Amino acid sequence: MVSSINNIMFNLDMLNKRSEKNTYGLSSGDALQYGSDNSKQYNEILSVKNNVKSYTSILDKIQLSGAYNDTSDSAVSNMKNSVKSVQSLVLEALNGTNNSDTKEIIAANIESKKETIFNLVNSSVNGQYVFSGKNTDSASFEKDAVSGKINYTGSYDNKTLNVEDKTYATQGVNGIELLYTPSQSAEVGSSLTFSTNERILDKDGNEYGLVDTTGLGDYGLFLNGDSSNTNVASLPITVNSDGTYTANSITTALESKTSIFDTLDQIINALRQQDSSGNAITEDAANQILSNSLEKIGSAYDNVNLNHAILGTRTSYIDNYEQITEAKLTNFNILYETYAGADLTALAIESQSLQNTYTALYSTINKINNLSLVDYLK
Numbered sequence: 001m002v003s004s005i006n007n008i009m010f011n012l013d014m015l016n017k018r019s020e021k022n023t024y025g026l027s028s029g030d031a032l033q034y035g036s037d038n039s040k041q042y043n044e045i046l047s048v049k050n051n052v053k054s055y056t057s058i059l060d061k062i063q064l065s066g067a068y069n070d071t072s073d074s075a076v077s078n079m080k081n082s083v084k085s086v087q088s089l090v091l092e093a094l095n096g097t098n099n100s101d102t103k104e105i106i107a108a109n110i111e112s113k114k115e116t117i118f119n120l121v122n123s124s125v126n127g128q129y130v131f132s133g134k135n136t137d138s139a140s141f142e143k144d145a146v147s148g149k150i151n152y153t154g155s156y157d158n159k160t161l162n163v164e165d166k167t168y169a170t171q172g173v174n175g176i177e178l179l180y181t182p183s184q185s186a187e188v189g190s191s192l193t194f195s196t197n198e199r200i201l202d203k204d205g206n207e208y209g210l211v212d213t214t215g216l217g218d219y220g221l222f223l224n225g226d227s228s229n230t231n232v233a234s235l236p237i238t239v240n241s242d243g244t245y246t247a248n249s250i251t252t253a254l255e256s257k258t259s260i261f262d263t264l265d266q267i268i269n270a271l272r273q274q275d276s277s278g279n280a281i282t283e284d285a286a287n288q289i290l291s292n293s294l295e296k297i298g299s300a301y302d303n304v305n306l307n308h309a310i311l312g313t314r315t316s317y318i319d320n321y322e323q324i325t326e327a328k329l330t331n332f333n334i335l336y337e338t339y340a341g342a343d344l345t346a347l348a349i350e351s352q353s354l355q356n357t358y359t360a361l362y363s364t365i366n367k368i369n370n371l372s373l374v375d376y377l378k
Helices: 002-028 039-093 100-121 175-179 260-271 283-340 344-369 373-377
Strands: 141-143 150-152 159-164 167-171 180-186 192-194 199-201 207-212 219-223 234-239 245-248 254-259
Touching: 039 100, 039 159, 039 167, 039 175, 039 260, 039 283, 100 141, 100 175, 100 260, 150 175, 150 254, 159 283, 167 283, 175 180, 175 283, 180 192, 180 260, 180 283, 192 254, 219 234, 254 260, 260 283
Parallel strands: none
Antiparallel strands: 141 150, 159 167, 180 254, 192 245, 199 207, 199 254, 207 219, 234 245
């Protein structure tokens, strides 16, 4: 009899534990109360949960990038309109029927377009400058307070966006890509002619600067304009009569690039019959500059147009990953519910079964309690 009571109490304890798990599952909707309940299933739940968390974060970043991409696209579109307008204004100035007053009006209009482009290329959204490459916390272009010269101050590396596990997509275009037009390129062993206003870059986006190594006109071309680096041109670098420089027998492929802002400055000065220092020049010389600048501004427009297409391709690539990520996240959520969600129908059936078992067990206990002491001792 004592043995029977011990068995009954043991079964009652097991029944209580099972009832506790059943009640937890029905109230919480979770398949497991503790990881030890089923270690294999618990590990599967954790793995899927981590994937849900990871892809939720990726999707949030992709969706937040929408404003960045839209701002970039709108700004480049408006830049194209401004550059196209400058082309028309230069053609008007070259008409030959314009007097100095009319050309001054044209110059003022182009100055306005220049300011518009400057503001557009420094567009920002949510505290991020969209054309600064990776340096999104600082303006893309800065204007010298004294000379008024505008230079790119952002990064040569583009911003990237996490679009998949261990996968990053290039986002946007930087100011060098957008507003610096290739002037001349040179392969290893050949020569490169450039002006001090141009940026000299290699295929990886590294910049090279002209340095007078002795202070006596002994120029070299060094990475980041630092003479402690290796000179990539054979000495001496030639100083040409027009103020340009020629680097001979270069040891790395290089390309010179001209800023649209420098081209606009040349146009504005020519319309006012001035050189870059403000000295007067002849009308013929001014017209020659305008004629040359017309080709440059056309190349600048083509470059902005090309980069608008590149921007669209990069944005489309990110948009495609948004759809892929949404689909994956949906599947992982379904999988999570499959692993982690309780089977409420099965739990309800089990709950009813537990109630029946409780009823039978307490009935047995009640009968034992009604036995006489003599019967109990037997």
